[in-house]
Amino acid sequence: MTGKPGAAAATRDGEVPKLSLPCSPSYDLTRKNKVVTVDGVRVKLQIWDTAGQERFRSVTHAYYRDAQALLLLYDITNKSSFDNIRAWLTEIHEYAQRDVVIMLLGNKADVSSGRVIRSEDGEMLAREYGVPFMETSAKTGMNVELAFLAIAKELKYRARQQAGEPSFQIRDYIESQKKRPSCCSFL
Numbered sequence: 001m002t003g004k005p006g007a008a009a010a011t012r013d014g015e016v017p018k019l020s021l022p023c024s025p026s027y028d029l030t031r032k033n034k035v036v037t038v039d040g041v042r043v044k045l046q047i048w049d050t051a052g053q054e055r056f057r058s059v060t061h062a063y064y065r066d067a068q069a070l071l072l073l074y075d076i077t078n079k080s081s082f083d084n085i086r087a088w089l090t091e092i093h094e095y096a097q098r099d100v101v102i103m104l105l106g107n108k109a110d111v112s113s114g115r116v117i118r119s120e121d122g123e124m125l126a127r128e129y130g131v132p133f134m135e136t137s138a139k140t141g142m143n144v145e146l147a148f149l150a151i152a153k154e155l156k157y158r159a160r161q162q163a164g165e166p167s168f169q170i171r172d173y174i175e176s177q178k179k180r181p182s183c184c185s186f187l
C-alpha cells in the first residue's frame with residue numbers, strides 16, 4: 001500500500017466491522033485485524049488496505065470517512081507515490097473525521113539503492129501538515145510495530161482520557177522511539 005491511505009479503527013474483540021463498501025468484482029479492499037497491547041489493555045485495530053486502487057477514489061471515501069486513524073504510506077523509491085500524498089491529505093481533510101489520527105510513513109527504508117525520497121523530504125512534508133512521520137520497512141519490520149502501537153496508544157488515550165491525566169503526544173512518542181535506517185540507505 002503506497003501513496004494511499006490505510007485506515008485503522010479500534011474496536012472491541014469480536015465486534016462486526018462497521019464499514020461496508022459497494023460490492024465490485026474489481027475493487028479489492030483487504031481488511032486485517034491486529035491486536036496490540038497498550039498499558040495492559042488489548043486494543044484491536046481493523047486495518048483496511050486500499051491495495052493500489054486509486055481509480056476507486058470515490059469508493060475509498062466510503063471507508064476512510066469513518067476511520068479513526070489513517071496511515072499514509074509512500075515508497076521511498078517511487079517519487080509519484082510521494083507526490084500523491086498531498087492529494088490524499090487534501091482528500092482526507094475533506095472527507096475524513098476532523099479528529100482522525102494521521103501518520104505519514106515512508107516505506108522500504110531497508111533499500112540500499114534506488115532511494116529517491118530523502119528522509120528529510122518526508123519529515124518536511126509531515127511538518128507542513130502537522131502529522132507524525134517515520135520511515136518503515138515492511139521487509140525488516142523497522143518501525144512497523146511502533147506505527148500501530150503509537151496509533152493504539154493515541155486512540156486508547158482519547159477513549160479513556162481522565163481529567164488531570166497527562167496528555168499523550170503521539171509525535172513526541174514516535175520521535176523518541178523510532179529507528180532510523182542505516183547510514184547507507186540515505187541519499
Ligand SMILES: Nc1nc2c(ncn2[C@@H]2O[C@H](COP(=O)(O)OP(=O)(O)OP(=O)(O)O)[C@@H](O)[C@H]2O)c(=O)[nH]1
Binds near residue numbers: 108137
Ligand atoms: N525492500 C522492500 N520491499 C517491499 C517493502 N514493502 C513492500 N515491498 C515490496 O514491494 C512490492 C509491492 O508491495 P505491495 O505491498 O504490494 O505494495 P502496494 O503499493 O500495496 O502495491 P499495490 O497494491 O499493487 O499498489 C512487493 O514486491 C513487496 O515485496 C519494504 O519495506 N521493503
